[in-house]
Structures are given as structure tokens and as C-alpha cells.
Amino acid sequence: xxxxxxRDCSVLVVPETGEVTVAEHQDxxxxxxxxxxxxxxTPDAPVEGEVVDGTGLLAxxxxxxxxxHTPMVMFRGAAEDVSVEDWFNVRIWPMExxxxxxxxxxGARLACAEMLLSGVTAFVDHYFYAxxxxxxxxxxxxxxxxxxxxxxxxGAEGRxxxxxxxxxxxxxxxxxxxxSLGPHxxxxxxxxxxxxxxxxxxxxxxxxHLHVAENMxxxxxxxxxxxxxxxxxxxxxxxxDAGTVIAHGCGITAPDIDILAGYADRTGVASCPKGYFKHxxxxxxxxxxxxxxxxxxxxxxxxxxxxxxxxxxxxxxxxALGTKQQEHDALAVTTxxxxxxxxxxxxxxxxxxxxxxxxxxxxxxxxxxxxxxxVHCRPVHDPRAALLYSVRSTSxxxxxxxxxxxVVADRQLLxxxxxxxxTDADAIAADLVDLSRGGSIQNYAP
Amino acid sequence: xxxxxxRDCSVLVVPETGEVTVAEHQDxxxxxxxxxxxxxxTPDAPVEGEVVDGTGLLAxxxxxxxxxHTPMVMFRGAAEDVSVEDWFNVRIWPMExxxxxxxxxxGARLACAEMLLSGVTAFVDHYFYAxxxxxxxxxxxxxxxxxxxxxxxxGAEGRxxxxxxxxxxxxxxxxxxxxSLGPHxxxxxxxxxxxxxxxxxxxxxxxxHLHVAENMxxxxxxxxxxxxxxxxxxxxxxxxDAGTVIAHGCGITAPDIDILAGYADRTGVASCPKGYFKHxxxxxxxxxxxxxxxxxxxxxxxxxxxxxxxxxxxxxxxxALGTKQQEHDALAVTTxxxxxxxxxxxxxxxxxxxxxxxxxxxxxxxxxxxxxxxVHCRPVHDPRAALLYSVRSTSxxxxxxxxxxxVVADRQLLxxxxxxxxTDADAIAADLVDLSRGGSIQNYAP
Numbered sequence: 001x002x003x004x005x006x007r008d009c010s011v012l013v014v015p016e017t018g019e020v021t022v023a024e025h026q027d028x029x030x031x032x033x034x035x036x037x038x039x040x041x042t043p044d045a046p047v048e049g050e051v052v053d054g055t056g057l058l059a060x061x062x063x064x065x066x067x068x069h070t071p072m073v074m075f076r077g078a079a080e081d082v083s084v085e086d087w088f089n090v091r092i093w094p095m096e097x098x099x100x101x102x103x104x105x106x107g108a109r110l111a112c113a114e115m116l117l118s119g120v121t122a123f124v125d126h127y128f129y130a131x132x133x134x135x136x137x138x139x140x141x142x143x144x145x146x147x148x149x150x151x152x153x154x155g156a157e158g159r160x161x162x163x164x165x166x167x168x169x170x171x172x173x174x175x176x177x178x179x180s181l182g183p184h185x186x187x188x189x190x191x192x193x194x195x196x197x198x199x200x201x202x203x204x205x206x207x208x209h210l211h212v213a214e215n216m217x218x219x220x221x222x223x224x225x226x227x228x229x230x231x232x233x234x235x236x237x238x239x240x241d242a243g244t245v246i247a248h249g250c251g252i253t254a255p256d257i258d259i260l261a262g263y264a265d266r267t268g269v270a271s272c273p274k275g276y277f278k279h280x281x282x283x284x285x286x287x288x289x290x291x292x293x294x295x296x297x298x299x300x301x302x303x304x305x306x307x308x309x310x311x312x313x314x315x316x317x318x319x320a321l322g323t324k325q326q327e328h329d330a331l332a333v334t335t336x337x338x339x340x341x342x343x344x345x346x347x348x349x350x351x352x353x354x355x356x357x358x359x360x361x362x363x364x365x366x367x368x369x370x371x372x373x374x375v376h377c378r379p380v381h382d383p384r385a386a387l388l389y390s391v392r393s394t395s396x397x398x399x400x401x402x403x404x405x406x407v408v409a410d411r412q413l414l415x416x417x418x419x420x421x422x423t424d425a426d427a428i429a430a431d432l433v434d435l436s437r438g439g440s441i442q443n444y445a446p
Numbered sequence: 447x448x449x450x451x452x453r454d455c456s457v458l459v460v461p462e463t464g465e466v467t468v469a470e471h472q473d474x475x476x477x478x479x480x481x482x483x484x485x486x487x488t489p490d491a492p493v494e495g496e497v498v499d500g501t502g503l504l505a506x507x508x509x510x511x512x513x514x515h516t517p518m519v520m521f522r523g524a525a526e527d528v529s530v531e532d533w534f535n536v537r538i539w540p541m542e543x544x545x546x547x548x549x550x551x552x553g554a555r556l557a558c559a560e561m562l563l564s565g566v567t568a569f570v571d572h573y574f575y576a577x578x579x580x581x582x583x584x585x586x587x588x589x590x591x592x593x594x595x596x597x598x599x600x601g602a603e604g605r606x607x608x609x610x611x612x613x614x615x616x617x618x619x620x621x622x623x624x625x626s627l628g629p630h631x632x633x634x635x636x637x638x639x640x641x642x643x644x645x646x647x648x649x650x651x652x653x654x655h656l657h658v659a660e661n662m663x664x665x666x667x668x669x670x671x672x673x674x675x676x677x678x679x680x681x682x683x684x685x686x687d688a689g690t691v692i693a694h695g696c697g698i699t700a701p702d703i704d705i706l707a708g709y710a711d712r713t714g715v716a717s718c719p720k721g722y723f724k725h726x727x728x729x730x731x732x733x734x735x736x737x738x739x740x741x742x743x744x745x746x747x748x749x750x751x752x753x754x755x756x757x758x759x760x761x762x763x764x765x766a767l768g769t770k771q772q773e774h775d776a777l778a779v780t781t782x783x784x785x786x787x788x789x790x791x792x793x794x795x796x797x798x799x800x801x802x803x804x805x806x807x808x809x810x811x812x813x814x815x816x817x818x819x820x821v822h823c824r825p826v827h828d829p830r831a832a833l834l835y836s837v838r839s840t841s842x843x844x845x846x847x848x849x850x851x852x853v854v855a856d857r858q859l860l861x862x863x864x865x866x867x868x869t870d871a872d873a874i875a876a877d878l879v880d881l882s883r884g885g886s887i888q889n890y891a892p
Contacts, residue, residue, distance in 0.1 A: 324723060385522075386522075425824055
């Protein structure tokens with residue numbers, strides 16, 4: 001349903017820099033999916049078209065999940081209390097032999113439903129059978145940038161097939177659905193393949209999305225084997241220059257940050273901290289030094305196989321808390337800084353910095369209405385702090401618009417039958433974690 | 447409403463040691479507030495008395511908030527992005543000059559509502575006007591152990607008044623409401639006063655509850671000034687021997703843990719990690735070494751002025767994640783370990799280890815029914831992991847019993863008008879954070 005006006009909401013104003021503020025009693029006017037006015041409310045003015053009542057609700061820019069593997073929601077809870085090595089080699093990569101296009105589609109639908117219901121209006125994905133993810137995103141009406149994953153172990157055909165998947169997604173012609181190139185990582189993809197990928201990205205005007213320096217062990221291993229860091233590998237293969245979403249980056253060093261600063265207009269880092277804590281990574285992404293160097297940072301959830309949710313508000317809280325502790329400074333990042341990361345940061349990271357990520361005239365109407373009236377948010381001395389530290393997305397995200405279309409209203413998904421999604425997921429859940437087929441899609445030895 | 451039977455629920459079985467398991471399709475029989483049977487469900491057996499339908503729900507032991515200051519919920523969001531020092535000296539202690547008995551009662555009601563609705567059936571409090579907190583707890587039907595706070599700066603009268611408040615709470619004669627002695631901390635209460643308190647605790651058969659070694663700076667300062675750690679101060683004043691809830695303990699050293707092990711039958715530690723991250727504390731409570739030494743650990747939220755919620759499930763997640771990272775070991779604590787901390791741990795810490803904290807015949811019926819059917823928990827490969835890492839208490843806590851009484855049903859508070867609680871809180875919120883009166887209740891200089 002196309003919305004024409006959100007009436008009498010509060011509006012979270014997230015500037016490029018400086019403090020986030022809240023404007024009260026505003027009307028947001030939407031025309032053909034774009035925000036065309038934000039002004040003091042006029043309760044009795046007649047409106048042609050659909051009106052959403054924003055009374056008592058806080059309108060925030062739709063959140064971007066800056067790095068995820070949506071179909072892995074099917075493995076949620078199936079790899080607990082394991083090391084990083086065992087997570088890959090004993091659980092997840094052996095389970096992923098069970099993937100099929102149909103199963104990926106079912107998982108992606110479940111993930112898109114979870115994200116929309118928790119206020120995520122865009123996601124940046126990296127996975128297999130990526131065209132199926134694109135179709136699921138289209139079905140549910142969520143914005144997406146999807147990178148078909150490939151390893152060098154699959155040879156030139158594997159790489160070509162992933163590039164073909166990109167073309168298939170682009171051919172859908174859906175303005176909400178974009179594609180990027182998805183080499184898995186600097187440790188599973190050869191430098192030759194990374195070079196080919198970077199060249200292809202520049203030729204086609206696409207971005208790259210890959211795992212780099214996921215943890216400090218990988219950085220140490222790279223230095224031992226190659227004499228350079230993973231970020232330096234990404235630089236010398238042209239990946240940073242092509243414009244890239246770097247997933248994780250917990251192993252980014254101080255000299256790496258200087259390198260990244262040189263590509264800051266087109267390359268940034270997606271931090272997904274919940275999983276870092278769960279897998280005992282120390283340090284986590286150096287968010288504060290990256291921000292200080294002008295590098296864009298987005299908030300992500302990684303897959304639910306490690307993160308257990310696709311909740312970007314939760315990821316933002318972890319970025320705030322983890323960064324304050326890591327920097328030994330309670331003011332290392334402020335509430336405003338982290339609200340900016342989850343909104344403008346995610347949009348900028350995916351090349352949508354001028355189209356989404358803020359509630360401003362001319363931008364697409366990706367808007368989340370949040371209800372701060374729950375007992376766990378009261379009294380509301382500071383709605384920004386409530387949003388970051390008290391809100392629970394599953395109870396407090398009230399309504400969601402993507403491109404001006406209402407996709408969640410009064411906490412209900414409008415675009416797809418949620419019961420059907422859950423039934424389909426339950427039907428394949430046991431088969432996906434079944435290890436009886438043997439084999440593995442890859443071996444973790446960075 | 448007294449419940450006689452919860453029919454056909456799953457039951458979270460939390461043993462003293464080893465793995466937590468789930469028993470499916472169980473009936474829980476309750477007689478006069480105690481669990482009298484847990485058995486395979488018999489759908490058609492007639493029941494005399496109230497039956498709660500547990501179909502599709504997971505029954506877990508009621509959670510204990512092992513350290514909090516409930517009325518501080520009124521300061522939620524009013525002290526953000528500040529250092530520990532400024533949190534105390536610039537924000538909170540100057541705001542607390544605005545406390546009155548009536549305002550404490552209003553705040554405590556709000557806090558009790560938030561806790562019950564998020565599955566917390568007992569809380570361990572430490573605050574001023576403690577008798578008002580006890581009355582609020584009684585009104586809402588939640589179990590409580592409340593320690594009236596005092597500083598040595600208030601002199602012998604201050605200490606005596608706090609001891610009198612304890613007697614006033616005990617005189618209520620409510621089996622759900624207990625009292626402990628509440629010297630504020632080892633850095634704001636003199637060793638003489640701590641000795642008097644420990645003696646009084648032993649005489650009256652009460653526990654002590656105080657802040658010790660909240661961070662490593664306090665431990666260093668204590669070593670500089672006194673040549674001993676805060677834990678050693680608590681030992682030499684008899685506080686550990688009296689039986690004590692130690693709040694925080696982030697500054698507990700390895701030798702301290704050996705000391706604590708000697709009092710493990712009556713003294714333990716409440717860890718409230720969200721606030722530690724927020725205030726950039728490193729290290730956090732050494733949960734893993736404490737558990738290894740046999741010391742009881744409970745999960746707490748501290749006050750909402752630092753923690754922003756009173757959500758014990760959230761605190762448990764932070765204990766799991768923070769401990770894994772701090773120990774550089776993804777297996778440092780398991781899902782089972784942390785589920786045990788939030789249930790049995792909290793009960794044992796407050797001397798209720800044989801009466802609550804587990805769903806076993808003979809224990810009081812403090813039971814929470816959790817709904818794992820939400821999209822953010824699906825598929826449910828492991829209900830224990832779902833509980834720790836995916837559940838959101840505000841949407842997923844379905845029903846709550848305390849002492850066999852239904853206090854929350856279908857996500858609604860039954861014992862008090864929630865609208866009235868919220869209206870009362872909003873009415874005084876601005877006055878509580880008003881700094882125009884000047885002054886402060888204390889100065890932070892540990």
C-alpha cells in the first residue's frame with residue numbers, strides 16, 4: 001500500500017555530523033515513494049491518498065543490515081558454544097552441502113520477514129543461490145544488495161557462475177534490488193581472482209562485498225604467509241579501489257586504517273559485533289579509529305547461525321557498548337554516532353548515501369515507526385537513548401515503509417503470509433542441519 | 447489468581463551441574479504455591495482449580511535480578527555518554543536529592559511492572575526509602591530482597607535508620623519480601639561501620655548486600671590507600687563471613703577469588719555487565735574464574751540509570767558474550783552455564799537456593815512461560831540457545847507465576863493497573879532529574 005502522509009509523528013533527525021535530535025509533531029509527506037515534505041503537523045488538512053497515523057510514534061530512517069547471509073537463518077541455534085574453527089569446519093560448512101535453491105528461497109523469506117518486523121528496510125547479503133534471495137526480497141518488499149558468493153576452489157566456472165548470478169539479479173530490473181560481486185574473502189579467493197573481480201566491478205559499475213581481516217589471527221597469518229595484511233591484499237588486487245563493503249575487519253591494523261582512509265569515498269566496513277563476542281574475538285572492529293579516519297562504518301548482523309538474530313538495533317547497541325569498552329572511554333562513540341552508523345552509515349556503505357538513510361526531502365521513503373510507550377522505555381527522558389539501549393525491536397517496531405510502501409503495519413507483515421513462511425521453514429529445518437551426507441563446501445584454514 | 451496446573455508445556459530442566467535440557471509435553475502441578483508434580487501431560491484428566499494452557503510454551507524457572515536499584519528506573523536515559531565519575535558526581539547523585547518516599551514508590555512500581563513483564567520473578571534491591579520498595583513489590587506480587595542503603599557520611603543515625611528500615615520491611619510478614627543490610631560500598635562506608643553491619647547481620651540472621659570492587663580502579667585505589675583489596679576489606683570486617691551479595695566485582699583479583707572461595711556457601715557475586723561495557727570497564731566480572739572456584743554468580747541489571755532496562759535475559763546474554771570474549775575462549779561459559787546463572791545462581795545468591803531457581807517438586811512455583819514461536823526465534827534447533835540469544839523478553843514472555851499466583855497472563859500485568867503506573871511515573875519524571883535544587887547525596891572519590 002502506497003502511503004501519502006504519516007501524520008503527527010516525532011522525527012529522528014540524523015545529520016551528517018553532530019548530534020541527533022528529535023522534531024515533534026511532524027507530518028511526513030510522500031510522493032511516488034519519495035519524501036516530499038516534512039513539516040509541522042496540520043491535523044485537519046485534507047489529504048488525497050493513504051494516511052498513516054503517527055501519533056505517539058517516533059519515525060526513524062529505515063535501518064540497513066550492512067552484512068548478512070540471510071538464508072543462514074535456517075541454521076539459527078545449530079552451532080552453539082564452538083570455536084571459530086569448529087563453527088566453520090565441524091558445523092556450518094558441512095551443513096551447507098544441504099543447500100538447494102528452493103531451501104535458500106525459504107530461508108531468505110524467513111529472514112526478510114524477521115528484518116522487516118524489526119525495522120530493517122535494507123540488507124546487504126553475501127551467499128549462494130543469490131538470485132533466490134533477490135526473489136525473496138522482492139516478494140517481501142525489502143531493499144537489498146546481494147553478492148553471489150564464490151570461492152577460488154570452485155575454479156573459473158564458479159567465479160563465472162557467480163558473475164552470471166549478478167546479471168540475473170540486475171535483469172530483474174527492480175529498483176529496490178541491487179547486486180554486488182561476492183568473492184568470499186581474501187583467504188579463500190586467490191589474488192588473481194580478486195584482481196579479475198575488481199576489474200569486473202569497475203567495468204560493470206558494481207561494488208564488491210567480501211570478508212577481510214575477520215579477526216586478528218587472520219591478519220597475523222596473512223603477515224606470516226604473505227608479508228602483508230588482508231587489507232593490503234585487498235588494496236593491491238584493486239578491490240579497495242573498486243569500491244567495497246568489507247565485512248568485519250576485526251583484524252584491521254592502524255596502518256590499514258590509513259590505507260582505508262584513501263578509499264573512504266567508496267569503501268567502508270560493516271561491523272557485526274554480537275558474533276565477535278560469541279566467538280571470543282578480541283579486538284572487535286576498530287569502529288572509533290575508522291570513524292576518526294573518515295571511513296564509513298555500517299551495522300550488520302552477520303548470519304543468524306552466529307548472531308542468532310537479524311536485529312540491527314541490537315547490533316547497534318553492541319557497537320556502542322563494545323566500542324566504549326574497547327577504547328576504554330565511555331565517550332568513544334556517542335548515542336548520536338551509533339544511530340548514524342545504523343542509518344546513514346549503512347546507506348553510504350552500499351552506495352545509497354544520497355537516496356536512503358535519513359528522513360530528508362528528496363530521499364526514498366524508507367521509514368520505521370517506533371513505539372516508545374512500552375514500560376521498558378519509560379519515562380522517556382531521551383528518545384535517542386531509548387532507541388539505542390531500551391527498545392526491543394520485536395515489540396516496539398510498529399510500522400515500516402520501504403519506498404513509500406507500507407510493508408509492516410501495527411506489528412504485522414503485510415506483504416507475505418507469515419504463517420506460510422514459518423511452516424515452510426519448519427518443514428526443511430531438520431534436513432538443512434543433517435550431517436549424514438558428509439562432505440563440506442570449504443575448509444577453514446586462513 | 448492461584449494456579450493449580452500448567453498443562454502441556456515444555457519444561458527447562460536446569461540441573462545443579464551439567465547440561466540444561468528440555469522436557470516436552472509436561473504438566474506442572476501446583477499446590478498452595480509450591481510445585482507438587484511435574485509429569486507427562488494427560489490432556490483429558492480433570493483438574494480442580496485454575497488451569498493455564500502451556501501449549502507451545504516453554505516453562506522456565508523465574509529469573510532473579512540479582513542486583514538492582516529499582517526506583518532509578520526514573521532516571522532511565524538521563525545520564526548517557528558520561529564517564530563513571532561524571533555519572534555519579536554530575537548526574538545521578540545530584541539528581542537523587544530529589545528523592546522522596548512517594549517518588550521511590552512510584553519508581554519501584556514501574557520497575558516491578560517492567561521486571562514481571564520480562565520474566566523476572568525476584569529482585570535483589572539496594573536503595574533509599576527501601577520500605578516503599580517493599581510495599582511496591584507487595585502490591586505487584588513480585589518476590590524481593592531489599593537492602594536499605596546507607597553511607598557512613600550520614601553518621602550513626604543514618605546507619606541506625608537503615609537498620610530500622612530493615613525491621614520495618616521484615617515486620618510486613620510477607621513471605622515473598624525479605625530484607626538485607628545495605629551499606630553502600632567498601633569505599634563509602636567505614637571499616638567500623640562495615641564491622642557493625644556484619645555483626646548485626648549475624649545477630650539478626652540477615653545477609654549483607656553491597657558494592658565491592660566495582661572496577662579495577664577501585665581495587666588499585668584501595669591497594670594504594672590501604673594496602674589491601676576491597677574484597678580483603680570485606681573479609682577483615684566480617685562482611686564476607688556474614689553472608690553477602692557482592693555487586694559487580696569487576697575489580698576482583700585472582701587472590702580475591704581464593705578468599706571468596708572460602709565463603710562460597712554464603713557469599714557470591716552479582717554481575718551486571720551491560721553497564722560495565724557502557725562505562726568502558728575492562729575487565730568485567732571474572733565470571734569464569736569465580737564459577738571455577740565454586741563461587742555463586744547471579745545476573746543483575748543494576749539500575750536502569752546505567753543499564754537502561756531491567757531485563758535479566760539481556761543481562762544473561764551479556765554475561766555469556768562478555769565472558770567468552772574476556773577469557774578468549776568461545777567455550778568459557780556454555781549456554782547451560784549462563785541459563786543456570788540466571789536461575790539457580792540468583793536464587794542461591796539470596797539464600798533461596800532450595801526454594802526457587804529451578805522447576806522441581808517442592809520448590810515454590812515461580813515460573814515463566816516463554817513463547818518461542820516468534821519469527822526471530824525460528825526455526826528452533828535449540829530452545830536453550832533461543833532463550834539466551836534470540837528471545838526478546840518484551841515480546842516473548844507470555845505468562846508469569848510467583849508463588850503459584852498468576853501475575854502476568856498473555857503479556858498483560860494482572861496485579862496492578864499499568865496505565866496508572868505509567869501516568870504516575872510521567873507526572874514526576876521531570877522533577878526527579880531537575881538539578882536546580884543543587885547539592886548531591888554523595889561524592890564519588892573511591
